[in-house]
Amino acid sequence: MKTFKMGGVHPEENKISTNAVIEQMPLPTQVAILMNQHLGAPATPIVAKGDKVKVGQLIAEAQAFMCANIHSSVSGTVNKIDVCKDMTGLPKTAIYIDVEGDEWLESIDRTPDVKRECNLEPKEIVAKLKEMGIVGLGGATFPAHIKYSIPEGKKAEYLIINAAECEPYLTSDHRVMIEHAEEVCVGVSILRKALGVPNAYIGIESNKPEPIRVMTEMARQFEGIIVEPLKVKYPQGAEKQLINAITGRKVPSGKLPIDVGCVVSNVGTSFAVYEAVQKNKPLIENILTVTGKKLPSQHNYQVRIGITYNDIIKQAIGELPATTGKVISGGTMMGKAVSNLSAPTTKGAASVLVMDEAEARRAPETNCIRCGKCANACPMGLEPYLFSALVKNNRVEEAQAHNILDCIECGCCFFSCPANKPLTDEIRLGKFKVRAMMAAKK
Amino acid sequence: MNLLNISGSPHVHSDESTKKIMWRVNLALVPMLLCGIAYFGLNALLISLVSVVCCCLFQWLIEKFILKVPSTVCDGSAVVTGLLLAFNVPATAEMIWLVAIGALVAIGVGKMTFGGLGKNPFNPALVGRVFMLISFPVQMTTWPTVGKWFPMSLDTTTGATPLGIIKEGLTHDGATVQSVIEANNLPSLTEILLGHMGGSLGEVSAIAILIGAVYLLCRKVITWHIPVAFIGTAFVFSGILWLCNPGQYIDPVTTILTGGIMLGACFMATDMVTSPMSKVGQLIFGFGCGLLTIIIRNWGAYPEGVSFAILLMNSVTPLINRWCTPKRFAK
DSSP states (O other): OBOOSSOOBOOOOOOTTTTOOEEEOOOOSEEEEESOOSSSSOOEEOOOTTOEEOBTOEEEEOOSSSOOOEEOSSOEEEEEEEEEEOTTSOEEEEEEEEEOSOOBOTTSOOOSOOOOOOOOOHHHHHHHHHHTTOBOTTTTOOBHHHHTSOOTTOOOOEEEEEEOOOSSSOOHHHHHHHHSHHHHHHHHHHHHHHHTOSOEEEEEETTOHHHHHHHHHHHTTSTTEEEEEEOOOBTTTSHHHHHHHHHOOOOOTTOOGGGGTEEEEEHHHHHHHHHHHHHOOOSOEEEEEEEOTTSSOOEEEEEETTOBHHHHHHHHHSSOOTTEEEEEESOTTTOEEOSOTTSBOOTTOOEEEEEEHHHHOOOOOOOOOOOOHHHHHOTTOOOHHHHHHHHHTTOHHHHHHTTGGGOOOOOHHHHHOTTOOOHHHHHHHHHHHHHHHHHHHO | OOOOOOOOSOOOOOOOOHHHHHHHHHHHHHHHHHHHHHHHTHHHHHHHHHHHHHHHHHHHHIIIIIIOOOOOGGGSHHHHHHHHHHHTSOOOTTHHHHHHHHHHIIIIIIIGGGTSTTTOSSOHHHHHHHHHHHHSHHHHTOEEOOOSSSOOOSOOOEEOOHHHHHHHHTTSTTOOHHHHHHHHTOOOHHHHHHTOSSOOTTTSOHHHHHHHHHHHHHTTSSOSHHHHHHHHHHHHHHHHHHHHOTTTSOOHHHHHHSTTHHHIIIIITTOTTTSOSSHHHHHHHHHHHHHHHHHHHHHSSSSOOHHHHHHHHHHHHHHHHHHOOOOOTTO
16 A cells, blocks of 8 residues: 655544534524635735625635635625634634525525536636635645646646545544545546646545545546555645655655646545536535544534634534643644634634643653654654754754755654654744744845 | 643644653563573672662762752663663672662763763763773673572672683684683583573573563664664674684674673663664664674773773764764655
């Protein structure tokens, strides 16, 4: 079975919500839709206080190059456009909408039947992705229309669909593949057509036998879709590692996947692409996992973007257990700890993961014993222990010379450190210092 | 409602800890301790006990009264140092108190001077051992001969190690390795494998050492690189010498099974703190240890050179780490 060559770890999988069928989350009374839910510049609001909006209506436009359109996820009245603290407490601009009924735009096809035929030209597909505000749902929220506009002189040879879902706990991709296999395959075909590549590879880790079976059967009905089971190893879903696992190619430092002829999209994104291109439905919903070892029940939900974490918790489990120590948006390896539960969800949200007090505490840090486990675990072939020392002593230039910017912050170093040194935190600080130094030199 | 914890990712840990690693090493040392007690009796037990207790005590005292930091005795690293130090001395009655001095140097000079576990450039147990070897040359090279199983008397007859006897024997005119072995009735290969020969407390039984080493390999505390490179180099290098002149050089099998090569290669050279981090670096390190050991054994003043070889290679570990950086992704 294929996998990436260098480093990696195998954290406890904890996929306890695997069997929870995707449920529709009831509408909240108000949503707050952030203007930057994607990589790049914030979108510009085109509605004003008091405006009536429908589900799927464009409410903020992408005016910068690196930006994505944002649509209303509910119907109702714009309450205000104001500052809103995101899940980590940073102030952002948001459009607050009071929910009234559930009235969708007429152009959106809400019938359940799957539409396979797509007669659009590649350029039209990309334009559709831009119009519908599609961004990558694997974590980076990179605007899809930019990714699928191949720059002059570059040529795509592989389309790779990331269904590794290597993060512990997360099961939304797992459920999407079982419940929406056909739609995912149509979405993949559309993306394949947009790129003009002969084959698309769907990489699924072998701890998901059910999705592998369902997707393999479904892919037979489509041309040029190959399901590739992968050996279970974290961070298989990291872009460079997935490309390495499936094609054997390596994206050089500072380069993009397209430089080695690859384009990578998440399986959730291909579902969103299907809905956008075939059903005219903008990216207004996402599928997220509500999970935690101490929770009374495990769920996978389809939620409207802009619903708050508090609302999700209330609907799913009533209230957080008294012993809750941490709430994470995303997986345990790369997810963000949520400090503000009244923050709204965004396009890239993948989960609400509730950790117990005991799980949430870090063990005390001790001396580095130079075991080298961090360097062995690093999928980028870096030396985390060295960065730790260099960053602490402010030797920023040396850290840069040792390729600190290649770090993908996967967390394998800290995960495997017997001395419990917060290596990933120190490297993040180091990267910040290196970038600040580079900016100052310009 | 509780306050939520906030931290950067990752939010989980492998549950691996320094403490677990050190106690696994201690467990791996138990077969050797049992072998030592079986061959050398009460002396071996008392030496090990004194050594471990002194190492822990000195570390605790230094941390409490000099460094004024919380005690780290529980992490088990002082016990590792204590056991390894005890394994590296002859099991004679004098050693019961002499080993306490070795423990003071090992912990005090070899380890705590540099800031404790993880910061010492040299293997603390070897620092203690070499200090004792230079300070008490007679006591440190007076070896109890192995007689019956479980000798309970503190008085033992003494003699030299096979390596010492051969080295001394070869200085006479016309002597060959074979004539020395025959004249002194040295142990057969089976006896050597079981450890039925003169030698330090813990180094005598190759089988006990291998049991411990296999356990450490299985628990991923050590990797094969250093032991294989060390023993392999010693085997090949001594083999070449033996093929050139079997009269003057010991055969490679006896070479690696006598003296401290097995113990050194599996437990002292593999010390994480003082050995290189990358696999290539570890191979170079093991190669250097093997080469230096054979050079010292054949052309040095001492019949045994494992301690010196490892300490010398410890001193170049930072350089090896600098040369052997891991291969970067896509480079």
